[in-house]
Amino acid sequence: MIIGLTGGIGSGKSEAARIFTALGVPVVDSDAIAHELTAAGQPALTRLAAAFGAEVIAADGSLNRVWLRKKVFSDRAAKQTLEGILHPLIRAEIVARLGADADAPYRIIMVPLLFETGAYADLITRSLVIDCDESLQISRAMARSRLTEPEVRAIMDTQCFREQRLALADDVIVNDDSLENLETQVRAQHKKYSGLHS
Ligand SMILES: Nc1ncnc2c1ncn2[C@@H]1O[C@H](COP(=O)(O)OP(=O)(O)OP(=O)(O)O)[C@@H](O)[C@H]1O
Ligand SMILES: [Mg+2]
Numbered sequence: 001m002i003i004g005l006t007g008g009i010g011s012g013k014s015e016a017a018r019i020f021t022a023l024g025v026p027v028v029d030s031d032a033i034a035h036e037l038t039a040a041g042q043p044a045l046t047r048l049a050a051a052f053g054a055e056v057i058a059a060d061g062s063l064n065r066v067w068l069r070k071k072v073f074s075d076r077a078a079k080q081t082l083e084g085i086l087h088p089l090i091r092a093e094i095v096a097r098l099g100a101d102a103d104a105p106y107r108i109i110m111v112p113l114l115f116e117t118g119a120y121a122d123l124i125t126r127s128l129v130i131d132c133d134e135s136l137q138i139s140r141a142m143a144r145s146r147l148t149e150p151e152v153r154a155i156m157d158t159q160c161f162r163e164q165r166l167a168l169a170d171d172v173i174v175n176d177d178s179l180e181n182l183e184t185q186v187r188a189q190h191k192k193y194s195g196l197h198s
Helices: 013-022 030-037 043-052 065-074 076-100 134-145 149-157 162-168 179-196
Strands: 002-006 027-029 107-110 126-131 171-174
Touching: 002 013, 013 027, 013 107, 013 126, 013 179, 027 030, 027 076, 030 076, 030 107, 043 065, 043 076, 065 076, 076 107, 126 162, 134 149, 171 179
Parallel strands: 002 107, 002 126, 027 107, 126 171
Antiparallel strands: none
């Protein structure tokens, strides 16, 4: 059984993943993989440079994330090119890492854009959405990453609406209380998933 863990920016995916990990559940983090695949010296960088030009690589050899973010923000074709290069690599790495934990009762893939990309529907058994209201998402995301409210809202605009996400969810954790409360809910899901696999 593979659970797709998702939710909007600042909803609490990483905190939930941390708790699942502490419970011994294998969690594959697509964001972490995306970062690793675009670290200095990775083959993906060569392909990105071929597509976008040398500007996409910073002086120290790492990905120029700021430049790239600006580029794809205003250019739909560029965004598709970027995704065409990165998404298959990320997916292949997720599949490889899942294979390493094939004996676990269940496994989790954490994909912020699980429903938006639709690219993981064939891999997952159930989806688990971490949900909270938008004002909480904004204040948490701002506190954590020093983004301004308009910047957080701009990211939220690239993600699906809360209602759509909730409609597509098999399971939902409402993370609008304390971290202790989040842990209680994660433990309850863990118990459920541990029983479901057999
Ligand atoms: N229930 C909670 N109580 C207090 N703080 C919380 C709670 N849940 C999450 N946070 C905090 O809010 C911030 C955002 O949470 P987290 O990083 O888990 O969200 P995320 O969904 O992974 O966001 P992103 O999409 O940006 O990766 C973090 O600083 C986290 O510690
Ligand atoms: Mg996160």
